[in-house]
Amino acid sequence: MFMPITKNSYFKSAGLVAFAVALLIGILAAAGFGQDPGRKVFETKCFSCHNIGGGNKQGPDLKGVTDRRSEEWLKEFIRTPTAMSRKDQDAASLFKDFAPEIMPDQSLTDEEMDSLLKTIKTLSDSGEMFTPEGAKLARPIRRSDVREGWRLFTGQKEFENGGVACSTCHGIGSFGSYGGGTLGPDLTATNIKYRDPELILILQEPNFPTMTEMFRDHKLTEEEIVQVFAYLKHSKEVSPNAAIAATTDSGAVEPRFLITGFVFTVLALVGLNFVWRKRHGNVRGDIVERSKI
Ligand code: HEC
Ligand code: HEC
Known part of the structure; x- marks a missing residue:
């Protein structure tokens, strides 16, 4: 049924709008201005x-x-x-x-x-960590963030605003040997050097000449900051020497790294065997030499 806009209904809806605005202000005040x-x-x-x-x-x-x-x-x-x-x-x-x-x-x-x-x-x-105003993550860290942060860091996933992958310039732990750059410092356990809020600030507004230039027009989104931060934080909690980049959500090691580990182990064993054989030879040679006297 068609309802003509009478003066009465106009005032009603104006009242409703005013009420909504007041409610919004109230919520904002409670959330922000009435800071704990x-x-x-x-x-x-x-x-x-x-x-x-x-x-x-x-x-x-x-x-x-x-x-x-x-x-x-x-x-x-x-x-x-x-x-x-x-x-x-x-x-x-x-x-x-x-x-x-x-x-x-x-x-x-x-x-x-x-x-x-x-x-x-x-x-x-x-279980929330204290962060000063301004250097806050947009939301709490989830488990999957570590992996997403790793993908961003290594360039497997592109930054939304076109920022350059961190691994272009930075290595991180064992990941360095996978082609992480060396222009910037190795970021393993960066969190030990920087306090969390400081690290968040670096991700928001990097204050290092090279990075400032690179990210000025390509800021990380809030979501990306949470993820890269989670990844860097993870690099501190896991032993700095562990294959940090290799851990997945469940904490399991990726097959790629397992395979590499296996190959290295085999190589190491072959190498060791080689060395030992030589030593054997020498020991035996010594004995033979001595028995001659
Ligand atoms: C200048 C550095 C400094 C400041 C500022 C400071 N503290 Fe401390 N706090 C310490 C140190 C260092 C200790 C360890 C005891 C010591 O050596 O004095 C400590 C110990 C404590 C402990 C004991 C912790 C435990 O495990 O039992 C509490 C509680 C504490 N501080 C609370 C505070 C609070 C609350 C404030 C702010 C109102 C504050 N501190 C400001 C340096 C500081
Ligand atoms: C173009 C190269 C480049 C890229 C890309 C880059 N950085 Fe950097 N970064 C640097 C350089 C160079 C420094 C050291 C600056 C200095 O010490 O003055 C640095 C310093 C840092 C530091 C401080 C490290 C320390 O030990 O003091 C952090 C943290 C950092 N970068 C994080 C990142 C993250 C996270 C990314 C990806 C979002 C990234 N960087 C991308 C070049 C880069």
Whole structure:
């Protein structure tokens, strides 16, 4: 049935639009502007020395610390670490482990402390790594990203915006012997050198002359950044000497690498056999020589 646009229905839909706009603003505010105060404190006062997930820096990784220590212990330690190290066994051994670094006393209000501890707990429980604003991945890493990142890195899959494959200039671990470039530094365990957010920033805005030039008009997409990052991170977690590039989603080694490994093993055995035969000959020769005397 046809409904004429009466004044009444016009106002109704205008009201609806206004409501939708208000809702949107509300969601945006909740997501962005009402930033978790604990994150803010951590980013400005603790992040330079501590990760939450992502490994030790100057100080220990704080992932799970809210489960390891009691709330009272944490509050006292964070405010007065040095004083506490003189009377508390756990604090003392931390100081020993991380010497010569010393955590400075942190003056936090009660609210800051509470929201900080809540943030650490939330991130630890969800397994999410703390990243400062700006240097964030667009989404959490999935298992398949390591492989996709490897395909991007090696040029098997092209970058959407036409960036040059990383392997043109970089080798990574054993993969280097598969034709990885040598113009840029080997990136095995790059993550050990760079903290995660720093690495993400490099992928967003590389600050090295050659790379800046190459990627200025060919930026990686957010999705590609997640994948290449996942791959580089994986290269740290696996032993730097392992065939990093060869691992697939399931952690299984690709047939190509197995075959190469097999060929090398056979070659090595043949070579070893050859050497040993010669030695045998020499030993026997020595004995023969000696028995002559
Ligand atoms: C200048 C570097 C630095 C800063 C800044 C810093 N810390 Fe630390 N933190 C350390 C070091 C180093 C240790 C190990 C103990 C020591 O040697 O002082 C430590 C230890 C800790 C521990 C004990 C961890 C455990 O495993 O029990 C907690 C908790 C902690 N810091 C929280 C914080 C918080 C929260 C902030 C920010 C409000 C912060 N730290 C700022 C360097 C720092
Ligand atoms: C045209 C060659 C080239 C390409 C392509 C390239 N890089 Fe680089 N990259 C370099 C050079 C050269 C450096 C070293 C710059 C310096 O030390 O000043 C570098 C440095 C780096 C570093 C810092 C390494 C360190 O040890 O300090 C990272 C990380 C990195 N590149 C990642 C990548 C990734 C990921 C890609 C692919 C998306 C890529 N690069 C593509 C040339 C390249």
